[in-house]
Amino acid sequence: MRQEHFVARHEAEWRELERWLEMRASSARNARSHRRDWTGLRDDKIPERHRRLCQQLALARRRGYSAVVTDRLQQLMQRGHSVLYRTKPVHWRRSVEYLLAGFPRLVRAEWRCMLAAALLFWLPLISIFVAIQVRPELAAGLFDAQSLVRFEQMYDPARPDSALGRTNEDDLQMFAHYIGNNVGIGFQTFASGLVAGLGTVFVLIFNGVMIGGVAGHLQAVGHGEPFWRFVAGHSAPELTAIVISGGAGLRLGLSLIAPGQRRRIDSLIHGGRRGALICIGVFAMLVFAAFVEAFWSSIGSVPSSIKYGVGLALWVLVGLWLLRGGRNAVHRDDEDAA
């Protein structure tokens, strides 16, 4: 068939499709609000029309029609493709469901990596803490004198005002600071796993040593009480989140080193998807932790017993959530969630 006849025969069809793409495909909200007035091509006809168009494009190419036809069909096809194959929009209900059930399930599914990350974080933390109790001069090797003095001042039990005397504005500012800082650390812990997991291992051990060092030093010099009072509240969500993002980072590193039955690139994509999903949960945990840290941990007037009680309750809650969350829910494909 000559090009001219081909165009004449199918022109109307292409115009309809072009019009649909222009009017209905650009914005979903627009499309919904004008659903009743729309008289052109029906939405449910589009997949069929797209397939027809693809066939016509293939024919036009095979028959060597000129660029006027093939380019036009090509463009039409690419526009249709990006409408038909776009990712599903996010639903709020699904994201809540993911946080409550999908995320704990994902964490449990990677329990080996999570365990390894927990060991990499907690072992240095506890050993440094204990070591400084035995030989307090070790702290001087970890931090320089200025930082040590700053830590000591920050948690000085002799200070007249409460542990961390702050105004409301300070709280808000610290909230912003904690979010930026902690989420940054969490995300970096995950992302650096792409360097064969080494980055994650380093970040985990480094943070373990630092936190253990600060805690150990303050305990050793007798400033333990204000420090524990301060960190008890937010310790559960924060430390768990760092360990989980470390586990996700190790998983990512493993999918590079040991792709298993997949091609290395496919294994990376798979690991990256799960890792990013976990990072969303970590993000939520760290925002919550920053909230607690800024607005609860900083209150000085609450008795210690309540502070420790809340801290313990949060540990129990986080533990329950991670261990039990999503156990009873009907299994859904978490890859689609969020």
Place this chain on the structure above:
Amino acid sequence: MLDTYRQVVTPEGVALHLRAAGAVPRALAWMIDLALRAVIYVALFRALVGLFGEAGNAILGLAVFVMTWFYQVLFEVLMQGRTPGKWALGLRVVAADGAPVGWMASFTRNLLRVVDALPVCYAVGLITSLIDPWGRRLGDMVAGTLVVHAARQTDIRAAAVSPPLAPSMVLLPHEQAAVVAFAERGPNLTAARQAELADLTEALTQARGETAVMRLYGIANWLLGRR
């Protein structure tokens, strides 16, 4: 590495044309984004601290956090794969199958900037994008995305209608395609260049100059089926 033109076969069995973007335009786009963010920071700082004082600092801190981790994600997903910098350079982020990039993929590829930026100046990203045939950095590989040059609008118009003329000899398919392409693109050329090109086909048109051009147009019309 040299050929950046990639084809992806869709489930319908036709080829999508993607022109993978190299490191240089992407670096430029990134710099534009960086400059834009700097401008926004300064503007926000002036406005917020002026309006709210201390509390403004807190909001600024949150804004800086959001801009650091989500600036690229928000633009890429909401603006069809284009941050302002990419828009300026005519780039787009798409999924590896040519579909628009989704939230998860965009989030992943921007999270992994941390690694691509190692050790300095995106060195890891530069090296991987030079090695990879699609010019992807590590983040793109893991997220299954791709940065492409946005499709240019072609300015080819249909050949002008003129009296069809049967060719004096049998033309092979690629020769036919060349004649039709001449008829479609010819009007964009100067008259002298049209004549020069038409002179190459003297065996077919048996004429030179202006007459050859008109005859070629006629043959193109005949080939297109206008008879």
